[in-house]
Amino acid sequence: DEHVNEKTKKRKGTPCRNIYAECPLTFDGAYGLTKANHSIKFCEHRTTRRIELYFHFIYTHQLKKVYAERLIRAIDDHKDSIITKLFDENEDVINHSYKVPCPFFHGQVNSLKYNGKNITIPPCQRHFVTFHTLAYHLRLSHKISKPLARKLVDDLKKKFNRK
Structure with missing residues (x-):
């Protein structure tokens, strides 16, 4: 119970726009996102540079805000990008009016x-x-x-x- 409350406090206290990390979207299938099902562009050159993820996901990967936030929460919770599936095949994650x-x-x-x-x-x-x-x-x-x-x-x- 303490761990759950700690996670809840952390989530409330860490706005999505304050999360900096390396972009995990470097391979087809990261967090369940695929080029075939979601038409997402992946980061081609893996860098070790930490970036502000919220705007990176919105502007570089053209994700809708709600999906960028879902992805950031998983990263902030240290979910593995290889085994964690956050997105269904039929979810329309791309902002088509980008x-x-x-x-x-x-x-x-x-x-x-x-x-x-x-x-x-x-x-x-x-x-x-x-x-x-x-x-x-x-x-x-x-x-x-x-x-x-x-x-x-x-x-x-x-x-x-x-x-």
């Missing part, structure tokens, strides 16, 4: 609808942009205002949440 098409790639967005003016916004050379950098990309590459960039990003969020 990279999104730029709204101005081949004129996918009607600029009149968004800015109320018939201003031509140059088409984009990049088809996909990481979602967390989209507003910055829109402001820098297409020279649109911060409020308009935010509106476009919010509209894309709504679109992805409907799927």
Whole structure:
């Protein structure tokens, strides 16, 4: 019972974003994750460098937040990546909206609808942009205002949440 309470206290006291370790996702099948079933990208070069795992799992491996947290808890609990199976074959662990098409790639967005003016916004050379950098990309590459960039990003969020 003491051990269980200690684990519970530890879990409550160690936020996922404060866990640093080597990435264990270096082979097909780690924690039950496979390329065939989950379309996950594995770290190809095993490094001994300790990294902040939460953002690494989200940005490098493109895991959904809930699955990144599950994985971090297992690592924090010292679960073996070879024998521990955290994920079922049919779980959709990848964040499919991690990279999104730029709204101005081949004129996918009607600029009149968004800015109320018939201003031509140059088409984009990049088809996909990481979602967390989209507003910055829109402001820098297409020279649109911060409020308009935010509106476009919010509209894309709504679109992805409907799927």
